Amino acid sequence: MTAASPSVAAASAxxxxxxxxxxxxxxxxxxxxxxxxxxxxxxTDAIQGxxxxxxxxxxxxxxxxxxxFACTVVGGVQYLRTRNVKWDTFALAGxxxxxxxxxxxxxxxxxxxxxxxxxxxxxxxxxxxxAVMVLVYIAYLMVRSGIENRDTRHRFAAVYxxxxxxxxxxxxxxxxxxxxxxxxxxxxxxxxxAQGGFAMNSSMTTxxxxxxxxxxxxxxxxxxxxxxxxxxYADRVTQRKIAYMEQG
Amino acid sequence: xxxxxTTDFMLLGIAVTLGAIALYVLSxxxxxxxxxxxxxxxxxx
Amino acid sequence: xxxxxxxxxxxxxxxxxxxxxxxxxxxxxLLFALLSxxxxxxxxxxxxxxxxEAISGxxxxxxxxxxxxxxxxxxxxxxxxxxxxxxxxxxxxxxxxFFGKFLANWLFTAVIGALLLPLMTxxxxxxxxxxxxxxxxxxxxxxxxxxxxxxxxxxxQTRVGEALLPIALLPIALPLLLGTVRATxxxxxxxxxxxxxxxxxxxLGIDLFYTVVCMAFYGVVVEE
Numbered sequence: 001m002t003a004a005s006p007s008v009a010a011a012s013a014x015x016x017x018x019x020x021x022x023x024x025x026x027x028x029x030x031x032x033x034x035x036x037x038x039x040x041x042x043x044t045d046a047i048q049g050x051x052x053x054x055x056x057x058x059x060x061x062x063x064x065x066x067x068x069f070a071c072t073v074v075g076g077v078q079y080l081r082t083r084n085v086k087w088d089t090f091a092l093a094g095x096x097x098x099x100x101x102x103x104x105x106x107x108x109x110x111x112x113x114x115x116x117x118x119x120x121x122x123x124x125x126x127x128x129x130x131a132v133m134v135l136v137y138i139a140y141l142m143v144r145s146g147i148e149n150r151d152t153r154h155r156f157a158a159v160y161x162x163x164x165x166x167x168x169x170x171x172x173x174x175x176x177x178x179x180x181x182x183x184x185x186x187x188x189x190x191x192x193x194a195q196g197g198f199a200m201n202s203s204m205t206t207x208x209x210x211x212x213x214x215x216x217x218x219x220x221x222x223x224x225x226x227x228x229x230x231x232x233y234a235d236r237v238t239q240r241k242i243a244y245m246e247q248g
Numbered sequence: 249x250x251x252x253x254t255t256d257f258m259l260l261g262i263a264v265t266l267g268a269i270a271l272y273v274l275s276x277x278x279x280x281x282x283x284x285x286x287x288x289x290x291x292x293x
Numbered sequence: 294x295x296x297x298x299x300x301x302x303x304x305x306x307x308x309x310x311x312x313x314x315x316x317x318x319x320x321x322x323l324l325f326a327l328l329s330x331x332x333x334x335x336x337x338x339x340x341x342x343x344x345x346e347a348i349s350g351x352x353x354x355x356x357x358x359x360x361x362x363x364x365x366x367x368x369x370x371x372x373x374x375x376x377x378x379x380x381x382x383x384x385x386x387x388x389x390x391f392f393g394k395f396l397a398n399w400l401f402t403a404v405i406g407a408l409l410l411p412l413m414t415x416x417x418x419x420x421x422x423x424x425x426x427x428x429x430x431x432x433x434x435x436x437x438x439x440x441x442x443x444x445x446x447x448x449x450q451t452r453v454g455e456a457l458l459p460i461a462l463l464p465i466a467l468p469l470l471l472g473t474v475r476a477t478x479x480x481x482x483x484x485x486x487x488x489x490x491x492x493x494x495x496x497l498g499i500d501l502f503y504t505v506v507c508m509a510f511y512g513v514v515v516e517e
Contacts, residue, residue, distance in 0.1 A: 106267060146453045159447065244293070
């Protein structure tokens with residue numbers, strides 16, 4: 001969880017805008033570098049052509065989402081232990097960023113599948129569970145928004161955020177334990193029915209590692225940090241509104 | 249074996265990726281802006 | 294007998310007695326399940342082979358929605374009469390209260406499912422009424438009811454209320470559903486055990502995990 005620790009610090013001390021801006025700049029540069037490597041440095045896959053390059057973002061987005069949702073679990077557990085609101089904010093940021101990243105993961109996968117599997121979508125266990133993963137976290141946001149009492153909202157969100165992680169774990173392991181998925185496993189051995197797998201040469205491996213690092217260690221924490229700032233701001237405005245109401 | 253031309257799909261995928269991140273950043277900015285408007289209204293009254 | 298088991302037993306018996314007097318839970322669930330099965334049989338005018346592939350889906354969708362109805366009702370009844378507050382004041386572990394309520398919900402759902410098996414065997418001409426399918430039914434409804442009992446206690450406190458339970462429960466229960474549907478289809482199509490046995494293992498693992506997690510969390514959900 002080292003990647004996310006600056007965001008926690010930010011939740012308690014809101015005056016780190018300079019650092020956040022610096023991190024954002026680093027993230028932007030590194031993201032463009034990763035994009036450039038995927039487009040120009042990595043070798044073209046002989047069988048799949050250029051669309052295979054989407055794979056670098058597909059994987060990066062999934063593991064970015066994984067880290068974001070793991071942050072939600074950490075935030076939930078820590079909130080229940082300490083009852084400090086900053087952990088709830090941390091968990092909420094994880095959910096929102098995770099939903100955006102898993103949407104990118106689904107969209108890139110679907111666009112890749114069109115020329116390779118000859119279909120945008122198939123009801124394969126892995127694809128289904130990845131889609132449901134997004135729905136679980138949208139349900140999290142709905143549960144949250146339906147509760148008026150602040151304390152109850154934070155408690156329920158923590159519980160649901162921890163339970164929801166089972167769908168992430170399921171998505172991750174279903175490819176290893178179920179041989180009837182057609183989703184290829186590029187790292188390690190995948191399903192025997194997998195279609196569209198490919199071998200990676202060294203330029204591809206380097207590009208993948210760089211992109212994974214950018215998505216997991218830079219993009220996810222940066223987005224979460226901005227989300228945490230927004231939430232702290234929203235909490236301050238709400239408090240001022242309440243104070244104003246009580247006055248008038 | 250010839251390598252198929254799948255560049256269009258690659259471009260579409262990159263556009264969706266960048267678009268999704270941009271939309272999320274825009275939503276953060278939008279929410280911050282409406283909070284600022286709320287705050288300004290509180291100060292006025 | 295330990296304090297925990299006695300408390301679980303007492304809560305379970307209380308729910309059973311209440312249901313025996315009113316009979317409203319089982320009645321609503323059963324009527325819904327019957328209607329659902331009939332509607333599906335009109336909607337899916339399938340040939341025999343396709344029917345065997347789709348029938349476990351019909352069974353499980355029906356069971357899940359019937360359980361959602363029952364769970365909402367059972368938790369709402371408890372809240373309407375202020376029973377929850379009285380129970381929480383009692384000097385018994387929160388996990389025991391949860392487990393007792395869960396056992397009652399599980400029994401209701403499993404009974405509905407068990408009644409559906411012979412009915413669907415007749416209506417769809419597929420051998421559903423068998424011991425392996427009954428075993429799967431018990432394992433699958435276990436996980437659905439254990440998460441459902443916890444989530445219903447949460448969703449009934451939201452503004453959306455009862456409508457939120459299926460939205461919150463279905464995605465969490467999906468791993469269970471995927472496992473049970475695949476295993477049921479495997480049994481119905483006479484596939485070798487190796488082809489679907491893995492799903493049963495996953496199912497039991499998830500059941501155990503959800504049971505532990507939900508029992509641990511119930512105290513947090515009901516605290517004031």
